[in-house]
Amino acid sequence: MPQFNINVIIENKPTIRDPEGEVIMRDLMVKNGYTQIKGVRTAKLLKIVVEASSSQEAKQIVSKMCDELRIYNPVVSICSIEETGA
């Protein structure tokens, strides 16, 4: 069976704060001169290799797993799933 590379990105919902991103922007970037930076949001990226019959099925397996195993909390975060090349 073929394998697919699936990326899962977990990030706080847009309306919810992201203190980590704020600190990176303020203390690492703006403070050191990059005043052009107007926003930073952090996220968690999981690179998953899945065995499945199709890319569609691979994404479904990952999506179901993330929901079932509570890989993210739907109340706080959004979870996007996409296939990548290699």
Next chain:
Amino acid sequence: MEREKKLRLNLTEEEVESLRKALGREPNDLELAMIDAEWSEHCSYKSSKPLLKLLPTQGKHVILGPGYDAGVLDIGDGYVLTAHIESHNHPSAIDPYGGAATGVGGILRDIICMGTRPIALLDVLRFGSISVSSHSRWLFKHVVRGISDYGNCVGVPTVGGEVEFDETFERNCLVDVVCFGVGKKSDLVLAEARHVGDSIILIGGLTGRDGLHGSSFASAVLTESSEQDRSAVQIPDPFAEKMIMEATLESIGTGRVRGLKDLGGGGLSCGLSEIADKGGTGVEIELTRVPLSEEDMHPIEIMISESQERMLLVVEGGYEEEVAKIFRKYGVRYSIIGKVTDDKHVTVKKAGTVLTKIRAELLANAPIIYRRAEKPKNIESLANTPRPDEPHDLEKTLLQLLSLPNIASKQWIYEQYDHEVGLKTVIKPGQAGAAVLRLPNNKFIAVRADGNSKHCYLDPYHGAAGVFAEACRNVLAVGAKPIAMLDHLQFGDPSNPEVFWAFSESVKGIADYAKNLNIPCIGGKVSFYNEDKVSGKAIKPTPVVAVIGLADAVETLKSNRLRVGSRILILGETKPELGGSEYYEGIHGLVGGKVPKVDFEYEKRLHRCVLKIVSLGLAKSLEDLSKGGLATALAELSIKSGVGMKIDLNKVPNTCERLDEILFSETHGRFVAEANVGAEDRIKRIAASFNIPCEIIGEVEGEYLSFEKGVKKIKVQLRELEDTWRCTIPKLMGDEC
């Protein structure tokens, strides 16, 4: 009610009417929203206030009792101890990590805003059954991680706690945190604006849409749709909190900070009206000066947002810059948003236009609701439930009991916490019932929080008094004298007369214990609406009591490791009181029976007796008897010390008919003591002088815990006891053991 609905208000028709009457006009939307937040049960105590008056609040050490951000105790030599208890139940139920973490953040600020530095945290947790529910395991895991991450990041040790699992908490977990702080008496700051012309300064995080309607949300019953209640989710930011803590404490050193108020439930609206109402003044603020995270925020959102890590400072007029410098140094956001006035009103302006001018006293004091109380019909029949048959194999029963999550070792929890940061922790989690901390004047405090939902469900009066007694026993066992208490009362919907009956009985039980033992209440919290709307099920009543003890020295009782050859004594008489016991519920699946009763006169003698035994250095270790009874307490002592015991149950003073009752009864007022060599008889004489039953019941020896009663014998290998007790929780949580 169209407008109320649009604003998502919880106010009743009568409340809106009384507001109209007080204003003499129709309230505008902003006023309705502010009143809604402030008159929520969470902020106003409108149902509980009349009963809470029963609690004694005066005492030798008390400087400040309930009604402020934290209670204050005089610990001598110019130092004060501050203490407060809070919960974050509803936020933790939908976002366990963030909810628990922001709960810790909130209570730390309660301590900081008195002008004191937090020195320790306790957490008291309730979840559904982690043996059967993956949802409860998920909540449990992330709540513990949330508390741990926040406390560890800020550098305040979590020194102890308590946890109970019961199916009624399945959809309503309880997450309570207790915090203690220390400071100089001369640095105390109150949440009051007393001086007209002082500046009101908002420091810390941006005001945003996170945590909108939090306090009305906490006062609404959880429903399926709560999962969608996104805006009530609050994001913890412990590093910001650490900066706020250091900057705030430093700013107090200038002597220009004349009032401090943490912004929690009800946001700016609640904070402003409280400092004005308490100080007998008014406040005026300009909304365009409030730093926002989103520009298009409506005045209502700004006023009631519960964004985390924010505080209000009242700074002496003319000295704003001196204070501002400190906040700039720590990189903490700072904005002068208004000033203290003499008109006793809260005035909110936006770009100069007055949006509302409303009496502070009206905002800060909700009309009291007198609730009806009715004794549940099944209380009598529950109490008279016939006792179950005695199991044939009590060895197996003992092992089963030790494997119940309520009794099993809680190491899995406390090993995730940093309990030593700050280097003040003298007795650490797992070493004794209470945690002991060193104070700057070389005295010690012993702290402990307890709860017992199973007892309180069957008999809220004796259940709640018993919780208090248990917390006291833990504090006494390390040689500290209880000097004050905090209570946290958690119940279902107060408009249900049966729920309110349990609430009122619990308050009476706690108040009677406090009065009899002369231990004043210095603060507390009430959390109602802990029930699941879908199933209509309320949680079992959960009053939690935290007791603070003071001691001059703790050298006498540092270790609870048994020594081979020591004699074991029991203090107190064992009665057949197994209602709500772990043995009945966990082993027999039986909810009912007679709950252990508290005898106030006996308790008075017991406190004095135990303190005398400890201060004379007669006992090598002391352990209170509670959940799981005598057999469980002895098993735990044996396991922790790695050595067995031989106990003669015929020697145990008791009024029981059966062996299982002697072993597992949860009768109050009992301790087991390991006597120092040759001190057995002196302990017995002292106990006799206080009229406390006391007998030598056995000896420390071998690799077995064995109980004998005539020809009956129960003998379990220590190894077996230990595996069961230590591994239950880690295994349930999928960890190695």
